[in-house]
Each structure stands twice: as structure tokens, then as C-alpha cells.
Amino acid sequence: MKKTVLVIDDDRVFNALLVKNFQRMGLEPVSAASWREAEKLLTQHEPDLILLDFRLPDADCERLLPLLAAQYPVIVLTGFGTIRNAVSMIQLGASEYLTKPVDLAELELTVSRVLETAALRQTLEHYRKRVNQDQSALVGDSKEMRDVHSLIDAVAPTDVTVLIQGESGTGKEMAARAVHERSPRGDRALVIVDSCGLQEQLFESELFGHERGAFTGADQQKKGLIEEAAGGSLFLDEIGEIPPAIQAKLLRVIETGTFRRLGGTKTLRADVRFIVASNRDLLGMSKNGSFRSDLYYRLSSFIITLPPLRERREDIPALARHFLDSFRKTEAKELTPETLKRLLAYDWPGNVRELRNTVERGFILSRGARKILPDHLAFIPGLVSGNNDTTLQYGFEPTLEDIERDYFSKLLVKYGGNRQKAAAALGISERHAYRLIVKYQLSDL
Ligand SMILES: Nc1ncnc2c1ncn2[C@@H]1O[C@H](COP(=O)(O)OP(=O)(O)OP(=O)(O)O)[C@@H](O)[C@H]1O
Ligand SMILES: [Mg+2]
Structure with a gap:
């Protein structure tokens, strides 16, 4: 251009x-x-x-x-x-x-x-902006993931708008990055916009920018994210959450390649490749009127669907190894065959993200041990069958401290207050166990 x-x-x-x-x-x-x-x-x-x-x-x-x-x-x-x-x-x-x-x-x-x-x-x-962001490539060699890769490769060189669908945690954002990185725009900016929770006018001015005086408080002209992304790509995450008025404007940008800042009269060129994602059923939403159907049809010209992890279980070992590798600082760790068996049997409603978190917790809870045992995954509800007395369940996202405290206290109960046994089960020293008892005031257990 x-x-x-x-x-x-x-x-x-x-x-x-x-x-x-x-x-x-x-x-x-x-x-x-x-x-x-x-x-x-x-x-x-x-x-x-x-x-x-x-x-x-x-x-x-x-x-x-x-x-x-x-x-x-x-x-x-x-x-x-x-x-x-x-x-x-x-x-x-x-x-x-x-x-x-x-x-x-x-x-x-x-x-x-x-x-x-x-x-x-x-x-x-x-x-x-990219520093500290996980740039690792999409892992997985299942037929499903190979299909995803070939779709990404096919569409990346074009400027076609891509819709990425899939359950939460299936890797939509990673796929969006891959589309951008494999495109001719790959060395320019990828601007990520989370469409959740922004109030309408704020969202509009974030996206399109505004002229001075466009609304109360707009005391300076401001470029929108579309302009920030010029030459690169714009990733609109959770597009199902976009308010209807903005859906209409978005359709216009995608169709004409032009837009205006809020309160502006000049028509600007949007030199941007759009990538959008949703974990909601946009087709259904377009049928019941909660998502503009004209926008849906525009977006549906190229859809990449990321299959849930339970439909490509063969990717689990490679993913688990990949995550284990990414956490390690010095020593290598591995899953025992039994641990892997548990991972393969589980349904992963939270998909790859849940697998990543599980492996991370296992990595941490296995402490100095080189092998990650099924017991190190014990706090994932349903992941461990049989001996359930140390299973933890939360109605919220627990912190590591929550988990450490709760798991350790359950172990103490299980072993009748025997610190040595509880420490051994957790893979920590007795001294460390003692410190945990003091820290969490568990001396009564
Ligand atoms: N194929 C994969 N290879 C390696 N890591 C992956 C893969 N898929 C997902 N991940 C990892 O899983 C986590 C979730 O991925 P991502 O954020 O892309 O999911 P998402 O579909 O956008 O989820 P949500 O709908 O909740 O936003 C990230 O930590 C990501 O690095
Ligand atoms: Mg996401």
C-alpha cells in the first residue's frame, strides 16, 4: 500500500x-x-x-x-x-x-x-507488547489438529476475515496468533481486543477512536485500536459479546475497509486483517436475533473450529510433555504411566487450559520428586477414582495456598496426624511439613 x-x-x-x-x-x-x-x-x-x-x-x-x-x-x-x-x-x-x-x-x-x-x-x-506472552506453537498431531493447521496455512496468506470457534480453553487465541504470524502481516502488530464487559460507548471509542469533543471528556483526539493495528491484524475475542450497534459498525469496516472515528467526518482506511473468536454458538445466536445475521454470514465465510480436547485425546501426552517442559527450570520431570492413564481418561471440560493447569499443579505438588504420580493430581474433582478422601473441590478458583493448605490438612487427617507420612505423601521434608503446620495452624489435626 x-x-x-x-x-x-x-x-x-x-x-x-x-x-x-x-x-x-x-x-x-x-x-x-x-x-x-x-x-x-x-x-x-x-x-x-x-x-x-x-x-x-x-x-x-x-x-x-x-x-x-x-x-x-x-x-x-x-x-x-x-x-x-x-x-x-x-x-x-x-x-x-x-x-x-x-x-x-x-x-x-x-x-x-x-x-x-x-x-x-x-x-x-x-x-x-509480545514480551512475556506465550509464543509457543500449537502442539498436537491428531488428525483434528492437522486439519486446523492446514486451514490456518491456507487462510493466513490472504486478508480474509477468520472466525475461530471452539469451547473455552481449546486454543482459539493461539490459533488467532498463528493466523497472524503466518500471514504477510506477521511482523507487524497483532492487537487483541477482548469484547467482554466494556460499556458500549467506551468500546466504540476504543475500537474506532474519537475526535476531540466527540463526547464529554473527549478532550483530545485519540486513535482507535483499528488504527493501532494498521498494517497488522486485529483480534476480536468473544465477538458474541459485542453490542448490536457496534456489530453494525464492525460489519461496515469489514465490508468496506473504511471507518470513521467517533465524532469524526473523515473516512479512514482500515489497513487491518480481522480475526475474531467466540466460544458461543453464533449461528444459533444469529437465528434467535441476539447476533446480527448479516455479520454472522460475513464472518462465516472462513471458520476454523477447534475441537474439544476430549475429541482428540491422542494429543494429551504431547501436550502434557510440552507443558512439563515449559515449567521446568532445571530438572526434567515426567508423568508415570498411571498418571498419564488418568489424564487420558478424563473428559477435560476446560480443555487444554485445564490440562495445562493440572500439569502445572502436579508439577508443583510433586516438589523434589522426578516423577509425577496420580496422587499429585488428586485435587482435580473426578480425576482420581477410588481413594477419594484427599480429593478437593472448590466452587471458586483456588489459589495455590488454598490447595496447599487443604490438601496438606486432608493428608494429615488421612494419616492420623502423622507428619512424617503426610510429608512423604506430599514429597516434602518433615521440616517443611512442620512449617506448613505452623503456617496454616494445623497442629490440631
Ligand atoms: N494446541 C495447543 N498447544 C499448546 N498450548 C495450547 C494449545 N491449545 C491451547 N493451549 C494453551 O491453553 C491455554 C488456553 O488457550 P487459549 O487461551 O488459546 O484458549 P481459548 O480457546 O482462547 O480459551 P477461552 O475461550 O477461554 O478464551 C493457553 O495457556 C494456551 O497456551
Ligand atoms: Mg481466548
Whole structure:
């Protein structure tokens, strides 16, 4: 896509020269001979770069520059007579400055560099956001997962909107990342939007941005996530939760590739690939009217469905090993055959996420032991059959401390208060057991 450069200079000959030069460079120049003209153009275009003559007849550029530079990369052009030093230009926000008469080779170099820096900055921002996020690839070699992979590979190179469906914890977000990463946009930003729980207007301005004064409290123009994601992809999670009014606007962006900021009049181009996900039955919702059917039909042109884990149990061993590997710091741990058997038999209503959590807890509760025993999984309801007296059940998501306290106290009860036995069952030292007893005040058990 061609980059747009806005040239603001009242010297028409020079202006035309720049325009011609930019066209030759494969850019899309837009030119203004005054600030008034430029202001008007800015309501229709969203330039990637502005070249600003520092001496305009109708504007005080010293005041104008910081405002423009807050939104766009700006290269300042100064006449020889009005020379100001580079530092003060840069302090006002300019990316670069050039002195007239401008050497065309230097101009070209400077423009390319500034455009490149702006693109780099976006990429950098993207990587900064990605730090600490789990980037590991989708694990699993079942027929079902191989089908998922080939769908991802097929659709990734296109700009087609993708709908990812599947129960909670099946890996929808991971699949969305894979679509993005395997696409030509893969080294640009992937912006993730969780559609849950945001109030309508807030959500709308998050997504589309707003102009100054669009609503009470909008005292500054703000770019929306669609603009943040320019060149990259936008992942809309839980799309079934989006309010109807926004569903309509979303459909418009997807269909036309254009949108407007809240309170804005200029039509902006959305250079974005949409990936959406839902764990709800969107088709059913579109039939009963709680999800716009026109949006559903638009989204349903390419659906990737992630099968529940219980329908691809053969992936369980590889997944469990993968997670065990990711938790280890030094020593390798493994599941005993019996433990694996339990994992294979379980139904995993929480899918891969639940498996991951289970393996993590087993990893922690096995402490110094190299092997993870079925008993180390004992607190997962239904996971351990038979000896149920140390099974824990929670109506909430327990913290590790909850689990440690409850499990240890159950062990103490089971072994009639024998610390040595309880400690052995937990794989901890007697001293450690004693500390737990003090910590949780379990001395009565
Ligand atoms: N195939 C897989 N390989 C490795 N890890 C996976 C796989 N599928 C899921 N996971 C892991 O399981 C967890 C849940 O995955 P993810 O967040 O993608 O699920 P989701 O479908 O988006 O869930 P929800 O609907 O609850 O948002 C994450 O920790 C993810 O890393
Ligand atoms: Mg998710």
C-alpha cells in the first residue's frame, strides 16, 4: 500500500517539485499551499508523513509543529534566512529538518529514513507488547489438529476475515496468533481486543477512536485500536459479546475497509486483517436475533473450529510433555504411566487450559520428586477414582495456598496426624511439613 505524504509549502514551484519527486519514489503525495488548505486535507487524508514549511503565511509553525508532531512524523523545511538549529526543531517534535534549497538526494534519504523509523517504531511496539506472552506453537498431531493447521496455512496468506470457534480453553487465541504470524502481516502488530464487559460507548471509542469533543471528556483526539493495528491484524475475542450497534459498525469496516472515528467526518482506511473468536454458538445466536445475521454470514465465510480436547485425546501426552517442559527450570520431570492413564481418561471440560493447569499443579505438588504420580493430581474433582478422601473441590478458583493448605490438612487427617507420612505423601521434608503446620495452624489435626 502506498504511503501518503502531505506537503505543506506556500512556494508552489518547490511544492510541485516535491510532489513530483515523491511520486517518483512510489509515494502518494498530497499538497497544500497554506495551513488552511492543509487543515482541510487532513479531514480527508491520514498521512504517514508531513513535510512542513516552517514559514507559512497563515500559521504560527512554532505552535503548530508540536500539535502536528503528536500525531504524525513531521519533517520541517526551513528557509536559509530563518535558520533555527536542529535541536530546537527536534524539541518541538520534528522527526527531522531540512534546509532550503533542499538537495533532492538528501530529501529522498531523509524521507525514507523517517518513514522507516515510523514503521520500525510500530514493529517495536508490537514486540514490546509480545514480551512475556506465550509464543509457543500449537502442539498436537491428531488428525483434528492437522486439519486446523492446514486451514490456518491456507487462510493466513490472504486478508480474509477468520472466525475461530471452539469451547473455552481449546486454543482459539493461539490459533488467532498463528493466523497472524503466518500471514504477510506477521511482523507487524497483532492487537487483541477482548469484547467482554466494556460499556458500549467506551468500546466504540476504543475500537474506532474519537475526535476531540466527540463526547464529554473527549478532550483530545485519540486513535482507535483499528488504527493501532494498521498494517497488522486485529483480534476480536468473544465477538458474541459485542453490542448490536457496534456489530453494525464492525460489519461496515469489514465490508468496506473504511471507518470513521467517533465524532469524526473523515473516512479512514482500515489497513487491518480481522480475526475474531467466540466460544458461543453464533449461528444459533444469529437465528434467535441476539447476533446480527448479516455479520454472522460475513464472518462465516472462513471458520476454523477447534475441537474439544476430549475429541482428540491422542494429543494429551504431547501436550502434557510440552507443558512439563515449559515449567521446568532445571530438572526434567515426567508423568508415570498411571498418571498419564488418568489424564487420558478424563473428559477435560476446560480443555487444554485445564490440562495445562493440572500439569502445572502436579508439577508443583510433586516438589523434589522426578516423577509425577496420580496422587499429585488428586485435587482435580473426578480425576482420581477410588481413594477419594484427599480429593478437593472448590466452587471458586483456588489459589495455590488454598490447595496447599487443604490438601496438606486432608493428608494429615488421612494419616492420623502423622507428619512424617503426610510429608512423604506430599514429597516434602518433615521440616517443611512442620512449617506448613505452623503456617496454616494445623497442629490440631
Ligand atoms: N494446541 C495447543 N498447544 C499448546 N498450548 C495450547 C494449545 N491449545 C491451547 N493451549 C494453551 O491453553 C491455554 C488456553 O488457550 P487459549 O487461551 O488459546 O484458549 P481459548 O480457546 O482462547 O480459551 P477461552 O475461550 O477461554 O478464551 C493457553 O495457556 C494456551 O497456551
Ligand atoms: Mg481466548
